[in-house]
Amino acid sequence: MIDGDVWLSWQPELAIDHGTVRGPGRSVLGMTGRRVALVTGGSRGVGRGIATALGHAGWEVWITGRSSDAGGTSGHLPGTVEDVARAVDRVGGAGRAVVCDHWDDAQVDELVRRIGREAGRLDLLVNNVWGGYERLNAGGWEEWNLPFWEQPLELWDAMFGAGVRAHYVTTAKCVPLLLHRPGGLVVTVSMEVGAVHDLRQPVAYSVAKTADDRLALAVAEALKRHGVASVSLYPGLVRTEGVMQFAEYLDMENSQSPEGVGRAVVAVAADADVLAMSGRGWHVADLGARYGIDVS
Numbered sequence: 313m314i315d316g317d318v319w320l321s322w323q324p325e326l327a328i329d330h331g332t333v334r335g336p337g338r339s340v341l342g343m344t345g346r347r348v349a350l351v352t353g354g355s356r357g358v359g360r361g362i363a364t365a366l367g368h369a370g371w372e373v374w375i376t377g378r379s380s381d382a383g384g385t386s387g388h389l390p391g392t393v394e395d396v397a398r399a400v401d402r403v404g405g406a407g408r409a410v411v412c413d414h415w416d417d418a419q420v421d422e423l424v425r426r427i428g429r430e431a432g433r434l435d436l437l438v439n440n441v442w443g444g445y446e447r448l449n450a451g452g453w454e455e456w457n458l459p460f461w462e463q464p465l466e467l468w469d470a471m472f473g474a475g476v477r478a479h480y481v482t483t484a485k486c487v488p489l490l491l492h493r494p495g496g497l498v499v500t501v502s503m504e505v506g507a508v509h510d511l512r513q514p515v516a517y518s519v520a521k522t523a524d525d526r527l528a529l530a531v532a533e534a535l536k537r538h539g540v541a542s543v544s545l546y547p548g549l550v551r552t553e554g555v556m557q558f559a560e561y562l563d564m565e566n567s568q569s570p571e572g573v574g575r576a577v578v579a580v581a582a583d584a585d586v587l588a589m590s591g592r593g594w595h596v597a598d599l600g601a602r603y604g605i606d607v608s
Contacts, residue, residue, distance in 0.1 A: 346372040346406055348431045349581075350423075352414060352482055353441030355379040356391030357552035358501060361570025362438055362577050363396050367405025369578045374427055375400070376412040376441070383411065387449055389553045414441045414478035424485045434489035436581050439482060439500040443474025444520060449554040453561065460515035471520035479524060483531055487540075494539025497581050500528045502544040507593055525593055532591035541590035543580065547573045548597055568596055572607030579603040 348371070351363045355377030363373045379385040381394045397407030410426065412419045427434055447467060448456045455463060479500055490496035502524040505513045525544045532542035549555065549567045576599040580586060583603075600607035 343430065343432045346370055347435045347581075348372045348374070348427070348433055349436040349438065350374045350376070350427060350434060350482075350486065351438040351440055352376045352412075352478070354396050355385075355393050356389055356396075357554060358547060358550055358570050358573050359438070359440040360391060360396050360399070361550075361572070362440065362574040363407070364399050364403060365571055365574025365578050366436075366581075367400030367403045367407060369582075370404055371436075372406040372408065372431060373397075373400045374408040374410060374423075374431070376410050376414070376423060378411065378413050380409070380411045387446065389449055391553065414482065415443075415474055417481055420478075420482055420485055424482075424489065427486075428489055433492050434486055435496055436577075437483060437486045437490065437496075437498045438577060439479035439498065439524075441474060441478050441482075442471075442501070443478075444471035444517065445554055446470060446474075449557070451557075453558055456514060463514060463516070467514065468516040468520075471516050472523070475520055476523045476527065480527060483527070487535070490535070490540050491538050495586070496535075496540040497586055498528070498531055498535075498540070498542040499545050499577055499580065500524050500542070502528070502546060502593060504546045504593070504595065507546075528593070529591045536587070536590060539587065541586045543589055543591070544593035545573075545577065546593055546595045548595070566608075568607045572596070572600070572605075575605045576600060576603070576607055579605055 349366050351359050351373060353359045354363045354375035363375050366373045375393045375396045377393045379392045381392050385392065393409035393411060397409035400407030410423055412423050414420060483498055503521045505518050505521050507525060509518045528542050528544040535542060547568060549562060549564065550573060551567050551569055573596050576596045579599060580589065583589065596607050
């Protein structure tokens with residue numbers, strides 16, 4: 313667990329005035345003068361879209377993933393954490409790329425310590441890392457659609473190990489930074505199948521997404537008195553690199569873009585009444601209507 317005085321040591325006398333925190337040479341918006349977000353699993357897909365949208369809104373965005381310029385990609389799909397950091401920079405944000413395997417708790421611990429040292433705060437955590445699609449993205453369409461008793465047990469392990477557990481661990485380690493001021497937010501990327509089972513989806517997927525929804529609710533209850541919100545996010549069918557491999561099998565008419573999902577996250581993070589939204593699952597399409605934003 314992160315040691316709180318590692319990241320608080322630089323601010324001995326904080327004063328709060330109308331939402332502005334001032335210390336010796338520091339701002340409420342962190343060391344770079346920006347709000348700070350961590351987007352896990354951000355080298356491609358929904359994570360990339362969320363990171364880029366936050367960049368458009370001027371955030372400092374820390375992006376994690378295993379794919380890097382130096383080490384190559386973790387599979388056949390394109391995208392690295394450095395690619396996304398550069399994209400964040402291009403649209404006016406400040407991108408920070410960190411190679412991190414969320415199976416490894418020590419790497420996550422060091423990641424959070426770095427954010428504390430170098431950014432001094434964290435306003436938003438987006439739990440997006442998800443190992444449950446790796447076999448599907450590698451071409452396992454038929455396997456994904458098999459009866460659950462014919463699917464490999466590795467599918468379950470990936471969804472819980474590099475999905476639900478990774479979300480829990482990252483959230484637990486980030487909480488000391490999120491508690492630095494009221495108004496923090498945890499967004500856990502889930503799926504409607506967690507709330508309403510879909511017979512077309514694998515059993516392991518349904519159970520894992522249900523667990524993510526329960527995690528978001530339990531975290532919301534635990535952090536409510538500290539002024540930190542926690543929500544589940546339900547994207548629709550999103551035109552990610554992985555999904556587009558199988559577009560011939562899918563009805564893409566009402567699909568969403570990764571950037572559209574990101575705009576929904578930006579809107580929620582900017583909502584002054586976000587605590588009233590806490591502990592619930594929110595459909596990206598409904599958020600688009602709520603805030604008048606294009607998610608397509």
